Amino acid sequence: MENQSPSIKSIAYTYGLYLALVSVAGLIVMYVLSLQKSWTISIISFALTVLILVYGIKAYKHANGGLLSVGKAIKVGLAIAVVGVILSAIYSYVHYSFIYPEFIDMTKEAAYEQMMTQNPNLTDEQANQAMEMQGMFMNAGFFSLMSILGSLFFGLIISLIAGLIMRKDE
Numbered sequence: 001m002e003n004q005s006p007s008i009k010s011i012a013y014t015y016g017l018y019l020a021l022v023s024v025a026g027l028i029v030m031y032v033l034s035l036q037k038s039w040t041i042s043i044i045s046f047a048l049t050v051l052i053l054v055y056g057i058k059a060y061k062h063a064n065g066g067l068l069s070v071g072k073a074i075k076v077g078l079a080i081a082v083v084g085v086i087l088s089a090i091y092s093y094v095h096y097s098f099i100y101p102e103f104i105d106m107t108k109e110a111a112y113e114q115m116m117t118q119n120p121n122l123t124d125e126q127a128n129q130a131m132e133m134q135g136m137f138m139n140a141g142f143f144s145l146m147s148i149l150g151s152l153f154f155g156l157i158i159s160l161i162a163g164l165i166m167r168k169d170e
Helices: 008-032 039-063 070-099 102-118 124-135 140-166
Strands: none
Touching: 008 039, 008 070, 039 070, 039 140, 070 140, 102 124
């Protein structure tokens, strides 16, 4: 008779929700404090993300009688990341579309100023063309998509490392 593995779904939902709450809290804090970038919040968010993924994988290992393969660790970590990133991306889209849409304009303006500082010989036509191209990528949908891709990649790496460290075979 084979051992039944515990459900990844409940762990993914629980820890994915925690992950989303951290992401949403970071956006809200930055909005309330009128920050465009904050290394402190980024570092705290990074550390909490690692902890949530690791504790989620650890919870799976505990529920599985102390056994954990690297493959299962990756599955659990990615499942947590998927749940967290979907919820975060939904909030991020709403945040940048309706709550704080001026953030995108401020980001475009900062990019324009940086471009002109680095390339003072650009003509107005060249600058406008560059900003038009850049504008295709500076919108709430693109920010959400990049957040999804980045979070999934990060979740994969953290899950792999955690799996290699916590691995325990029969």
